[in-house]
Amino acid sequence: MIRRVDPLERLTAATRERTAAGLRRTLRPRTPAQTLLDLASNDYLGLSRDPRLAEGAIEAVRTWGTGSTGSRLVTGTTELHTALEERLAGFVGTPSALVFSSGYLANLAAVTALRPGLIVSDRGNHASLIDGCRLARCPVVVTPHCDVAAVDAALDGARDAVVVTDAVFSVDGDLAPLRELHAVVRDHGALLLIDEAHALGVVGPGGRGAAYAAGIAGEPEVIITVTLSKSLGSQGGAVLGAPEVIETLVDTARSFVFDTGLAPASAGAAAAALDVLAAEPELATRARDRARRLAASADALGLETTTPAAAVVPVILGDPGRAVRAAEICAEHGVRVGCFRPPSVPQGRACLRLTGRATLEEAELTEVTGALTGVRELIGPYSARNADPTR
Numbered sequence: 001m002i003r004r005v006d007p008l009e010r011l012t013a014a015t016r017e018r019t020a021a022g023l024r025r026t027l028r029p030r031t032p033a034q035t036l037l038d039l040a041s042n043d044y045l046g047l048s049r050d051p052r053l054a055e056g057a058i059e060a061v062r063t064w065g066t067g068s069t070g071s072r073l074v075t076g077t078t079e080l081h082t083a084l085e086e087r088l089a090g091f092v093g094t095p096s097a098l099v100f101s102s103g104y105l106a107n108l109a110a111v112t113a114l115r116p117g118l119i120v121s122d123r124g125n126h127a128s129l130i131d132g133c134r135l136a137r138c139p140v141v142v143t144p145h146c147d148v149a150a151v152d153a154a155l156d157g158a159r160d161a162v163v164v165t166d167a168v169f170s171v172d173g174d175l176a177p178l179r180e181l182h183a184v185v186r187d188h189g190a191l192l193l194i195d196e197a198h199a200l201g202v203v204g205p206g207g208r209g210a211a212y213a214a215g216i217a218g219e220p221e222v223i224i225t226v227t228l229s230k231s232l233g234s235q236g237g238a239v240l241g242a243p244e245v246i247e248t249l250v251d252t253a254r255s256f257v258f259d260t261g262l263a264p265a266s267a268g269a270a271a272a273a274l275d276v277l278a279a280e281p282e283l284a285t286r287a288r289d290r291a292r293r294l295a296a297s298a299d300a301l302g303l304e305t306t307t308p309a310a311a312v313v314p315v316i317l318g319d320p321g322r323a324v325r326a327a328e329i330c331a332e333h334g335v336r337v338g339c340f341r342p343p344s345v346p347q348g349r350a351c352l353r354l355t356g357r358a359t360l361e362e363a364e365l366t367e368v369t370g371a372l373t374g375v376r377e378l379i380g381p382y383s384a385r386n387a388d389p390t391r
């Protein structure tokens with residue numbers, strides 16, 4: 001007799017295990033009437049609902065339609081795309097740029113198309129860089145977090161090496177030692193790929209990014225990736241660097257060649273966001289200030305946090321269950337925060353992630369302190385005693 005097995009049973013069993021480990025994730029649709037104060041999004045400058053961006057998107061749709069209609073190399077490049085590329089390059093301080101339909105795809109393209117002989121990757125890097133390393137099919141050395149000496153050692157004797165790092169790390173919110181990394185990379189004749197997803201719009205003068213602030217954005221060995229979906233309030237990504245790099249991407253990057261071009265509305269909104277940043281350079285300073293104040297509140301309450309370099313503020317709680325409960329407590333206080341658990345963060349580093357949005361008002365900051373006080377009271381301070389025993 002043929003025994004029928006449920007082909008999905010193994011998935012159900014794995015889901016049960018994730019449930020037991022506190023690792024289930026839920027999609028919580030936002031509604032137009034949402035009342036929670038947003039400290040969970042990446043809308044660092046509060047531009048995603050700015051009428052000027054909406055107008056840019058609407059105008060782009062009127063002129064170019066709702067879809068880009070094809071891959072960039074066929075019909076998916078409009079004048080809007082090339083103008084946006086020029087503006088992004090000018091803003092970040094690189095000679096040229098190429099836009100993608102997401103930052104994720106921009107990272108895959110940048111890592112793989114450089115055809116590295118060796119990749120040296122910080123262990124805190126974003127998943128899209130890690131996936132780029134996997135697709136690059138070359139040796140990868142993962143170095144301890146922000147360890148320049150380890151990068152130097154890994155590059156010894158290497159050929160065609162690429163060092164890959166986030167500028168601002170997406171959960172811990174700290175800044176990579178870009179100047180030091182650049183010096184090491186230059187000494188070894190290597191390339192430095194910097195993901196500015198969390199830095200653009202927040203770090204550097206007027207939000208031009210961490211590479212600009214470090215004075216290395218236009219250096220020939222520096223390649224920068226950005227997303228249009230965080231500070232710029234739109235959707236999409238870009239790779240910026242020397243013309244030789246951009247030509248290589250256009251000819252060979254699979255996530256460029258085989259993907260439909262960025263939607264006109266997204267390009268229009270991103271271009272409008274660059275206008276806003278040029279007119280209001282203080283937005284970047286304000287986002288950093290709000291982040292510092294959120295971190296100071298958490299610290300004063302005895303919660304573990306970091307000194308934020310940009311808008312990202314972690315509150316480290318250790319165990320995933322404790323982090324989920326803390327996020328619920330914040331929601332009960334009217335504040336929506338991010339909740340990060342493995343595999344998004346290392347084991348034992350589950351945390352809340354708060355966004356220091358530029359538009360946060362005084363009363364809202366007070367509200368957040370109330371929520372964090374609730375977290376502190378119900379959960380207790382993070383310490384070695386109550387940390388995840390598996391850590």
Ligand code: PMP
Pocket residue numbers: 102103104105107126128166170195197198227228229235236237
């Ligand atoms: N890099 C980093 C550091 C990110 O945090 C993200 C998005 N979370 C990306 C790249 C991907 O960008 P996008 O969302 O535009 O695909």
